[in-house]
Amino acid sequence: MLNRKIWTGVLLLLSCLFLAACSNNTEEKETESEQEVEAGEDVFFAVLEDNVEALMAKDLDGYMETIHGESPAYESTKETITEFFEYSLDIELADLEMKEQSEDEAVVHYTQRTIEKDSGDFENNETRGEHILRPDDGKWKIYESEIFEVNPLPEEREEVEMTGDYVEVISSLPTPFDEEEWMLAGYDEAEGEATAEYIPVAETLGNYSAIITYDYYEDGNERSGLANFIDVLELSLQDMTTGEFDFERLYATESEVMYQFRVDGDAKEPNQEEIGRIFVKDEDLYLVRYTVMEETIEDTDEIITMLNEI
Template identity: 30%
Template sequence: MRLLVIVLVAVGMLVGCNNSQSTSPANEEKEKVIEENKEQEATRSDEDEINEIIKQNLIAAENKDLKAYMSTLHTEAPAYASTSDMMEEFFSTYDVKYTWDEIEVVEIKGTEAEVRVVQTTLNIGDVPFDDNRLEAVHTMKVEDGEWKIYATEVIDVVYLNETTETNSEVDTEINAANFFSLYIPLLDEENGNSPGQDIPNDTYEFLLENEELFPVSSSNLSKAIDMVNEDIEYRNLSKTLNRYTTTMYYDSGYVIDIYEEFIPELDSYFTHLYISNDYDEVYEVLYLGSLDDIFYEDYVEFIGVPTIHSGFDNVSGGYTNVIVVIGSHVEKLN
């Protein structure tokens, strides 16, 4: 009986000692270190996965593998669908080589991360393309247990054939020529014309030479106005558009439809307007920027360069012909 009591007391003392040790400052510090090590290991694992996804994204882009490229993007990203269409057109048009210069995981909070990247894109094909070094910040989110690119904010772009840096926060420094060379064929195809028409080569060169006019700032507006050919009317464009694809054109009319979207790749808003003039002739005006004070049924004037004939089927029947115009200036009149 005494032996049993001694054993029970010994066990009680052992348990007591264990409980005492688990709450001692030394053990608390040890457990804290263990938890911190676990968190650091998890962070390192996340950083490795994030780095790998970003590298896979550029490798897929260089290999023109659209499926692999889209697999690196979050399916709920705001620009997911438009990115697929844009990259498909980009892959079919350009041959470029990518290199990642820097990948820095700035912050990880739960299932969201912020990653700074610097990448260089070089043209290795025959179609004109501006070599550049781009700095951006990716927002990454976890989807189905994997890190994906959710959104991208462009911080700075340096065109390697220029001596000065360009800052993407200035709207006029976005490369309108490259954007519209990708967008217009997709637009025309969406309008029901397959394959979609390419932007005319002379229009592309005109946009490059007059990049500061698309869109135009208030300080350059007088230059855009001076370049307008006042002798041209809609009927001239309708008959022989190819004569005027490097000519600044002016007209006015009612906005019969308008929508705006943010293009993360350009860090800019893009506005799409349908404008019907006083003779019910319709333009499809594409403006690289936001037009905060213009809405449906507003009366506006615009300046831009005409590019292609297009059109679309009406819901109520019939067909509407349009002249697609790359907008330089759009202003509300009423």
């Protein structure tokens, strides 16, 4: 059984650092008409680029240099921005568009994609919003921002390659499921063993609703025997769970066993239900299993038919 990764569900929105300064600020805007302030479109875009470049470089001084000194969020930003330095972020600005521009204020629409390059609890996201820039000591800087929309980005996956001594064996097994709806998400080998995992195409191994697993044990019937293998499997599953555990052998012959189990209320494992088939071929053991998380297998006969085709 695999632990299902629990998503933190907390969006760390970079642009929200200035959100407290937006909305209903009706104070009179100060102008710097006595100073010559560049007002070309590229100048405003460059400020935003400098802002994200400094954040990616974890450069506090450089980052604060892009924030207006009189921004209501200036001090809180300075205190909290270093929290993002714990992450290795890749930030990309797109769809930059000037919405308004005057001598003392400019509004720039943006789309920002933020991706963490290392594993962690940061949820990659795409943000749409507007930055308001005002002159500060002769330079345009970010005064406040407004967020319009935030969308989490799907976890990026590397293409899984099957390499090793048992690829030919695993690859020779039928895949009686819609390959447009399922994809190979993991492959691993150890001495005398191999495992291939398939999950729905829109999901990841960190967070999946169902999984089809192929396990291969070279000379498994000689080393263990089918009867002993299923006994050990049942006892191991029972020992691993602390919640309600129901295990049933649907049928058994000298060359194969079909089983079904369900786990509910475990302290660490998610609720799950599984139907599996263990069979012997040329003294090797194969275990193929279909597992659903937090759900019940509705059509048991359909799953049994599918597993029997492998």
